[in-house]
Amino acid sequence: MEYRQLDTHTVVDYIRELPEMQKIFSSFDRLDIEEVGDGNLNFVFLITNQDNPDETVVLKQAVPFLRVVGEAWPLSRDRMKHEVMALEFQEDECPGLVPEVYHSSEDMSLVIMQNLKNHAIIRGEIIKGKVFPKLADDISTFLARTLFHSSDLALGHDVKKEKVRQTINIELCKITEDFVFTHPFEDNETNEYNEALPQEAIDIIQRDPKVRAAVAEMKYAFMTRAEALLHGDLHIGSIMANEEETYIIDPEFSFYGPMGFDLGAMIGNLFLSYFSHDYRQRQMGRDPVEYRRWLLECAEQTWTGFERKFLDLWRAHDEKVENPFMGADLDGASAEMFRQQFMKQIFSDMIGFAACKMMRRIVGLAKVADIADIDDLQERAKAEENVLRMGSEMVLRRKEFSSFADLFDLAVSISPLSGSR
Amino acid sequence: MEYRQLDTHTVVDYIRELPEMQKIFSSFDRLDIEEVGDGNLNFVFLITNQDNPDETVVLKQAVPFLRVVGEAWPLSRDRMKHEVMALEFQEDECPGLVPEVYHSSEDMSLVIMQNLKNHAIIRGEIIKGKVFPKLADDISTFLARTLFHSSDLALGHDVKKEKVRQTINIELCKITEDFVFTHPFEDNETNEYNEALPQEAIDIIQRDPKVRAAVAEMKYAFMTRAEALLHGDLHIGSIMANEEETYIIDPEFSFYGPMGFDLGAMIGNLFLSYFSHDYRQRQMGRDPVEYRRWLLECAEQTWTGFERKFLDLWRAHDEKVENPFMGADLDGASAEMFRQQFMKQIFSDMIGFAACKMMRRIVGLAKVADIADIDDLQERAKAEENVLRMGSEMVLRRKEFSSFADLFDLAVSISPLSGSR
Numbered sequence: 001m002e003y004r005q006l007d008t009h010t011v012v013d014y015i016r017e018l019p020e021m022q023k024i025f026s027s028f029d030r031l032d033i034e035e036v037g038d039g040n041l042n043f044v045f046l047i048t049n050q051d052n053p054d055e056t057v058v059l060k061q062a063v064p065f066l067r068v069v070g071e072a073w074p075l076s077r078d079r080m081k082h083e084v085m086a087l088e089f090q091e092d093e094c095p096g097l098v099p100e101v102y103h104s105s106e107d108m109s110l111v112i113m114q115n116l117k118n119h120a121i122i123r124g125e126i127i128k129g130k131v132f133p134k135l136a137d138d139i140s141t142f143l144a145r146t147l148f149h150s151s152d153l154a155l156g157h158d159v160k161k162e163k164v165r166q167t168i169n170i171e172l173c174k175i176t177e178d179f180v181f182t183h184p185f186e187d188n189e190t191n192e193y194n195e196a197l198p199q200e201a202i203d204i205i206q207r208d209p210k211v212r213a214a215v216a217e218m219k220y221a222f223m224t225r226a227e228a229l230l231h232g233d234l235h236i237g238s239i240m241a242n243e244e245e246t247y248i249i250d251p252e253f254s255f256y257g258p259m260g261f262d263l264g265a266m267i268g269n270l271f272l273s274y275f276s277h278d279y280r281q282r283q284m285g286r287d288p289v290e291y292r293r294w295l296l297e298c299a300e301q302t303w304t305g306f307e308r309k310f311l312d313l314w315r316a317h318d319e320k321v322e323n324p325f326m327g328a329d330l331d332g333a334s335a336e337m338f339r340q341q342f343m344k345q346i347f348s349d350m351i352g353f354a355a356c357k358m359m360r361r362i363v364g365l366a367k368v369a370d371i372a373d374i375d376d377l378q379e380r381a382k383a384e385e386n387v388l389r390m391g392s393e394m395v396l397r398r399k400e401f402s403s404f405a406d407l408f409d410l411a412v413s414i415s416p417l418s419g420s421r
Numbered sequence: 422m423e424y425r426q427l428d429t430h431t432v433v434d435y436i437r438e439l440p441e442m443q444k445i446f447s448s449f450d451r452l453d454i455e456e457v458g459d460g461n462l463n464f465v466f467l468i469t470n471q472d473n474p475d476e477t478v479v480l481k482q483a484v485p486f487l488r489v490v491g492e493a494w495p496l497s498r499d500r501m502k503h504e505v506m507a508l509e510f511q512e513d514e515c516p517g518l519v520p521e522v523y524h525s526s527e528d529m530s531l532v533i534m535q536n537l538k539n540h541a542i543i544r545g546e547i548i549k550g551k552v553f554p555k556l557a558d559d560i561s562t563f564l565a566r567t568l569f570h571s572s573d574l575a576l577g578h579d580v581k582k583e584k585v586r587q588t589i590n591i592e593l594c595k596i597t598e599d600f601v602f603t604h605p606f607e608d609n610e611t612n613e614y615n616e617a618l619p620q621e622a623i624d625i626i627q628r629d630p631k632v633r634a635a636v637a638e639m640k641y642a643f644m645t646r647a648e649a650l651l652h653g654d655l656h657i658g659s660i661m662a663n664e665e666e667t668y669i670i671d672p673e674f675s676f677y678g679p680m681g682f683d684l685g686a687m688i689g690n691l692f693l694s695y696f697s698h699d700y701r702q703r704q705m706g707r708d709p710v711e712y713r714r715w716l717l718e719c720a721e722q723t724w725t726g727f728e729r730k731f732l733d734l735w736r737a738h739d740e741k742v743e744n745p746f747m748g749a750d751l752d753g754a755s756a757e758m759f760r761q762q763f764m765k766q767i768f769s770d771m772i773g774f775a776a777c778k779m780m781r782r783i784v785g786l787a788k789v790a791d792i793a794d795i796d797d798l799q800e801r802a803k804a805e806e807n808v809l810r811m812g813s814e815m816v817l818r819r820k821e822f823s824s825f826a827d828l829f830d831l832a833v834s835i836s837p838l839s840g841s842r
Contacts, residue, residue, distance in 0.1 A: 170578065177578060208752070334633035
C-alpha cells in the first residue's frame with residue numbers, strides 16, 4: 001500500500017478494511033474521530049464507536065516531517081518502524097504495561113493500538129499533586145525486563161547484534177544528541193531561558209569545564225554503548241496511568257543504548273517535579289513534605305525495584321543456561337561480584353543521564369510543564385536554579401554516590417522537603 | 422559470479438580475466454603459484470610472474486568453513502566482506518601502512534592485493550630478537566588515524582551509525598568473545614595448558630572473583646561499545662615489516678568496538694614477547710637487557726605516540742569544524758578537559774584488553790609462538806606465570822595506572838630487564 005497521510009475523514013475508510021478492526025468495531029457507521037496529537041512528531045486519532053464507547057482504538061501515524069515545525073523540517077517516517085519494533089518487544093516482555101498493538105503498517109507508517117481511555121498522561125497529574133501508588137513498581141518492572149532481556153546478558157550474541165542492527169535510529173537519536181547533550185550546554189540559539197534565571201546559574205552548566213567534560217562523557221556513552229533496547233524517551237509524559245495501572249507509551253526514540261539512560265530519564269523527571277513542588281504545593285495550600293517525599297521515594301523505589309528485579313532475572317537466567325555471560329563460576333563468588341559491579345555502573349550511568357536530562361529541561365528548547373508553567377518567574381527561577389545545582393552535582397559526582405539515599409539527601413539539602421520558606 | 426573455491430590451478434584462469442591484473446602482469450603464461458595460508462581461516466595464494474618477479478600479487482579467499490578444522494566447522498564467507506571494508510577504510514586513512522587492494526569480489530569472497538615480498542611477519546622476527554625501529558611510530562599512526570577518523574568525534578552522527586550497521590561482524594566477534602574473554606577463564610575443554618604450569622598460577626585467573634569480574638567487564642565492553650572501526654586482531658602476527666616499512670594485514674575481525682581493544686592487542690603482544698625473552702635472550706647468549714628494554718619502549722611509544730597523534734587529530738578537527746562533538750567551548754578549557762579524560766579512559770581500556778589478550782594466550786586454545794615454542798617446559802612455565810601475574814594485575818588495577826611508566830615498572834618488577842638469573 002502506498003503511503004498517504006490520513007485525516008479525520010479518510011481514517012474511517014482505512015480502518016474499515018482491516019480484519020483486526022472488524023473484530024473490534026461492530027459497526028463503522030457512527031465513529032467518533034478526534035485528532036489529539038499534542039506531541040511534536042505525529043498525528044494521533046482517537047477512534048470510538050458512538051454507539052458503544054468500549055469499541056475504541058488509537059491510530060498513530062507518522063508524517064514525513066517534524067509536525068511541530070512543519071514540512072520545512074523533514075523527518076523520515078522510519079520512526080514509526082522503530083516505535084512498532086519497540087512496542088512489540090515491550091509487549092512480549094511486559095504485557096499490560098504497554099498498549100496492546102492491534103495492527104501496524106510499515107508502508108503507511110502507522111500503528112493502531114489500545115485506547116487507554118481510563119488513564120491519563122501522568123505529567124499533568126503529577127503537576128496537580130496526584131500520587132500513583134503503583135508507579136515505581138510498574139516502571140521498575142518494565143525497565144528490569146526490557147533492559148535485561150534485550151542485553152548481552154540474556155540474548156544470544158547473534159540475536160542481540162541483529163537487533164542492534166535493526167534498531168539503529170539515526171534521526172531520533174540525533175534529536176537527543178543535540179537537544180539533551182549539546183545545545184543546552186553551549187548557549188545554542190535554540191535554547192530558551194527564563195529571563196529571571198541569573199546568568200551565574202546558567203554558567204554552572206555552560207562554563208564549568210568539569211561539568212562540560214562530564215556531560216560530553218555522557219553524550220559519548222549515549223552514542224557508543226549498545227547495551228539494551230531502550231525506550232529512549234521515558235519521561236513522565238510517556239507514561240499513562242491511574243491508581244491501578246501503568247502504561248508506557250511512545251517508544252519511537254527506541255534504539256540500543258546504555259541501560260542507565262531510561263532509568264535516568266525517569267528519576268530525572270521525578271527530581272524535576274520535586275523541585276517544582278516546592279512552589280506548587282505551597283500554591284495549592286498544602287504542606288509540601290508529604291508529596292515531595294513521595295516523589296523522591298518513587299524515584300528511589302524505581303531504582304531499588306529495578307536493581308532487585310534485574311538481579312533476580314539475571315540470577316535465574318544464569319542458573320538456567322549452560323553458558324552464562326561470564327563463563328562458569330568456578331569459585332562460586334565471581335558471578336555475584338560481576339553482578340554487583342555491573343549494577344554500580346548502571347547506577348552511576350543513571351545519575352549522569354538523569355542530570356543531563358534535568359539540566360536540559362531548564363535551558364534547552366524542550367521544557368517540562370512542571371517548571372516552565374510556573375507563572376511567577378522568580379519562583380520558577382528558584383526551582384530552575386535548584387535543578388541546575390542538583391544536575392551539575394549529579395553529573396560531576398555520579399561515580400561517588402554509594403546508594404540512592406545519597407541522592408535523596410542531595411535533593412533535600414538543595415531544597416528541604418518542607419520547602420524553602 | 423557464482424562462488425567457487427580456487428586452487429593453485431584455477432586461480433590463474435580467474436585472474437587472467439581481470440582488467441586490474443592485466444595491468445600488473447605482462448603475461449599469465451609462466452606464473453608461479455604458491456598457497457601459503459598458514460592462518461586458521463583462509464586460503465592465500467602468492468602469484469608471481471617467473472619472468473618478472475616484480476609482477477606479483479597476493480590473492481586471499483575465504484572458504485565457507487574454518488580452515489583449521491575443516492568443513493565440520495562452518496563459517497560464513499562474510500568475513501571477506503569485513504576484511505575488504507576495513508582494508509579500504511584503512512588504505513584511505515593510512516596509505517602505505519596497509520597492503521594496496523587491487524581487486525575484490527564479494528561473490529567470490531576474495532581480495533587481490535599487494536604482495537609484501539620484502540617484509541616478514543614480525544612475530545617470527547621478534548622471536549629471533551630483531552629490532553623494528555619504525556614499529557611504534559607506524560602502529561601508533563595507524564591506530565590514531567583509523568580510530569579517530571571512524572569515531573563519533575570525527576564523523577557525522579549518521580555516517581558513523583551507518584558504518585556501525587555495515588560492520589557488525591557476528592561470527593568473528595564470537596570467536597573473540599569465546600576464546601579471548603570466556604574460555605580461558607573458566608577452565609573450558611578447549612583450553613590447553615603447559616603441564617609444567619602450576620595449578621596455583623592458573624587459579625589466579627580462573628578462581629579469583631576480582632579477576633573474573635574484571636575480565637567480564639572487559640568482555641561486556643568489547644560487546645557493547647561501538648566506538649571506532651577496529652582492526653580487531655592486531656597482534657604481531659598481523660603485522661609485516663622490515664626496518665623501513667610497516668604493514669598491517671588481516672583485518673577480517675574488524676567491527677565497531679572499543680578503541681582500547683586494538684591498542685591493547687598490540688601492547689599485550691609486546692609484553693608477551695618481553696616475558697619470553699627472559700629465556701630467549703639467554704638462550705641466544707645475549708644480555709637480555711637491551712632487547713627487552715626495546716620491547717617495553719616499543720609498547721610505551723605505541724601508547725605515547727598514539728595519544729599525541731590522536732589528540733593532534735582531534736584538536737585540528739575541532740578547530741576546523743563548526744560543531745565539535747561537545748559543542749562550543751565557552752570557557753576555553755572544557756574541550757581540553759574532555760580530551761584528557763577521554764584519553765584516560767582509552768588508556769585504562771587498553772590495559773584491561775591487553776591483560777585479557779595476554780592471559781588467554783597462556784591457557785586458551787590459541788597460543789603465541791613466542792612462549793608456546795619454548796621447548797624447556799619449566800622455562801616456558803616461568804614465562805607463563807609471569808604473564809598471568811602481569812595480566813591479572815593489569816586488569817584489576819587498569820584504572821589506577823597513571824602513566825605508561827607504571828606499566829613498564831610493573832613488568833620489570835615481575836621480571837627484571839636483566840632476566841631472572
